[in-house]
Every structure is written in C-alpha cells, then in structure tokens.
Amino acid sequence: MTFRIYDTMTRGLVEFQPKDPGVVRMYNCGPTVYSSPTIGNFRSFLMADLLRRHLEARGFTVHQVMNITDVGHLTEDDIEQGEDKLVAAARRERVDPFEIARRYEKEFFEALEILHFRKAEEYPRATEHIAEMIEMIQGLLDKGHAYRVGGNVYFDEESFAGFGKLSHKNLDELLEGARVAVNEEKKDPRDFALWKTDEKHLMQWDAPWGRGFPGWHIECSAMSRKYLGDELDIHTGGEDNIFPHHECEIAQSESFTGKKPFVRYWVHCRHLLVEGKKMSKSLGNYYTIQDLVREGWTGREIRVALGRVHYRQPVNFTKESLAEARKGLQRIHEARARLLRIAKGLEEAGEEALGPRLENAREEFGKALDEDLNISAAMAVLFELVSLVNRSKPSRRGAEEALALFRAFEDWTGMVGEEPEVQSDEEGFVWMADAEDPKRSEVLGLAKERAMAKAKKDYQRADEIRDQLARMGYRLVDTAEGIRIEKV
C-alpha cells in the first residue's frame, strides 16, 4: 500500500515518501483576497483537502499551511499602471485595502466551511509576515542572489542555476515569447522583484531599502519557511502557479537556505471550465460558493461537482453537474437511511453479514486514492457499495458495519455526506428528520389524518394531504413496514 502522486518537477508518478517518516509538511497556495473566491480557486483547495484527508487516512500526521495573500499580487511591470488588485479594489470601493482583504478573507473561510473542508494548521496572512520577507530579501542580498536599484530589490537570475526546471521552460525561448514589457532597471528581463519602493502605494511598510511593499513571490517562500521549515514535502497550487510563481519560489528559497530541494513533491491542478468555457476573473464568468448556495445548492453538492474529476483533468463545472451530484448523493443517502432503519430495528433485518465484501470495498477505495488520488475510481467503488447494500438484506450487525464504512468514506473524501437521521415515533411512524423539528407535531397530525383516509380508501383525500406535506417539504412514503416521513 503505497501512495503515488504526480510530481510536476519530474513529470511522472512517484512514490510518496516524506522527508521525516510519518509527518507531512504541506503548503498550499491560497487565495488572494481582493475579491470573492470562486469555484476555480476552490478546485485547487479541494485537491489539497483531499490530499490531506488521504494522507491522514494513510496514517500520516499532516501539517498543512495555506497562505492568505492580502497584498495584491502584482508584477513589477504592472506597478506603473497601478494594477495592484487589492489597491484597485480599494479605490473602486473607496475603502481601506485592509478592509477589502478582511472582508473577502471572511468570505473565504465561510466557503471552506460550506464545502466541508478540514482545517489547515495555519492560514498565515502575507501582511503579518513582512518582517520575515525582509529578512529573506536581506539574506538574498547578502549572499549575492539579489541586487538593488535605488529602493527596489531584484532577484538575480544569473546567480541561480536551474531556473525553469519546474516548468521545463527554455529560458531563451521564454524571452522571445515574452508578452511583458521590458523593465529597463533589471539586469536581465528574467529577474523579478523582491521589494518595490513606491510612496504612492496604499499598502506599504518600512524596509532597509525604503518604504514599499514586497514582490509577489517572496511571501510564500517566507511563510512556508516560517511554519514548515526549509524543506517541504508537498507544495500545491493551480497550474498557472507553475510559472512563474513556483519557479521563483524555488529560486528564492533554495538560494536563501542553500538546501535542495525546497519541495519534494510539486502538485498542481488543472483549471476548471464553467459551462464549457474558461473561467477567469478577468472575464467575470464565474460563480462564488455563496452564489451557488443562494441558488439552493448545498455545499456537499458543490463539493462533489467540483471534485468528481481527477485533479489533473479539466473539469467542466455546470448546473447539470450539480444536479447530477445531487442525485448521486440522494442515492447514497437513501441506502444509508435503510441501513440505519435496519440497525435500529425499525425495519426487518436479514441474515447477511456483508463483512468480507465491505472490507473489499474499503480496500478498493483506498487503492484508487493511492493511485494519484483517483477520485473517479473511488466514487465508483462507493456506488458499487450502495448497490451492494441495496441488493442485500443485511443483519443488524451487517448494517452497522456498512454504515461505519460509509462514515469512513465520508471522512476520507468528504464526498459522501452526513448520516441520515432516523427516529421512530411512538405512534407508528418512522420520522426521518430532526427529532426537534418545530413542524413535527403538525406533520404527524396530517400523516395520521392521511392514514385514516387511506384506511377508508379515500385516496383523493390521502393524496391531497401527501401533496400538502410535499409543499411543506416533507415526503410521505408507504412501505410494507409502515409509514415513513422524510424531510426533503
């Protein structure tokens, strides 16, 4: 049982082996909080969450850090145009940039909860680590990996062999295709800014080279080092981060610490499509999690629609895929509800123990995820479990064990959902909703009335009441074992 993961650096599947046995240090490139985080962002974070869950399922202790970029990422070439995103948003909304950042950061954390993410150990903010960045920049200057031009500091690409090794880019060709304006200050067009001095900038800090703000790569090098040390096991991000962001991080970090490799496994996910088209902030064709919740989709449904496709494959996020996720989750829910009724003695149990077949499913599920987080294959195992369980008549013990397996799969991936609620009512109904539901007595009253109508074969009245309950959000189900009431 070994976990294999695709490493961008070596462009192949490699057996995962952390530097220190049993402990995984993972850094995820997090959100830039100048606008609402989008489902695109969350695809990348979801991959990180699944990675974390799988590593934990495999017995590792995971130390996960996801940064909050609350300084607008900007390239040195944008500065003259005042393109800093946070600053631009602040100007547009006529508020302090920090206010913007905190507001969207809050939205981000809310979305993490909605989507049932596991908490990372740290969510460091860039603006609270300026001192660490300055220390690193100074170190790079001292070691001859950076140079000053007035108050600006640039990383000296000449001083670092291996730039381009992650993205596998030929540096000379890179220059030809460059669409960025040449900055005359730099010794080499490939050099990138570590510190920029700009008195007019809204967010700025004192530094030995002048009052200004950090370049857009240094924060990850500084914060990953602070929380995880000089050598990380995993570093994740979207595919767009490979170049130049992660390339620059490697150059900075390895030059500063002198240790290689900075990161043992680079994991990147592909961008998603929205309704068949590329999603991008600049095009504005995106959903936020909150948008979708307002439309009535649950976090779990969004999570499944986003996470159902392998992370190195583009996923087309559509309303149809959300609907499909909903149907699938309902099917799982139905199967678990029946198991629960059997386990609680509310429905007749059978003889089947299920044991070996459950163990087999657990094994197959794990094997799928061990192979580069093959979530589609794992989901297939999950649905095979559903159909196995539906086909069989489990003993109470068997039902309990099957329920435990569903809980384990949920824990493992977050793609399965919560266990249904089942209560039996003393008046002969099976109540599948919160026991404290405020409408409970009203609903039960109507259900009783319908039972009487049905007994008198007054089906018209019975159907009327069932429709009425449906409008209230409850479904009445007649079964051989009695009447069941489900909250929809």
Added chain:
RNA sequence: GGUGGCGUAGCCAAGUGGUAAGGCAAGGGAUUGCAAAUCCCUGAUUCACCGGUUCGAAUCCGGUCGCCACCUCCA
C-alpha cells in the same frame, strides 16, 4: 513560435498490453391504491481517424484531424 495535455455510449467519467468500471439520462419489467425509493433487464463487437509493432492494443510507435492549457494577473 515553445512546452504540456486531451479526444471512451445521449451526457459525465475510470481503465496505460490480455479482451470496455461507475454515475446521470432513457426504455421495459417487478413492487405500489397511485407515488417515491429499491431491485431485475436493455446498452460501446468498440475507445477521433489512418497505418505499424504484437499471439493479443482504448492502452505502445508513426502520421492525420479536432479541442484545450501554460508561456501574461488568475487556483
């Protein structure tokens, strides 16, 4: 121009040499007063196309076509 990826049933999607998982949708049947849910049955002689290697290819090689991504702020 450089680099990488993809093309599997109506749709989504596994499968990297041994004879096509799973989900959604659709049709038929069982069950039901009617429903809902569930179960059973029905699907690709075939994996964009052409050629090659092989006893054997969706899987390897060569070519063709189509789509996409990165190289620029974006996860």
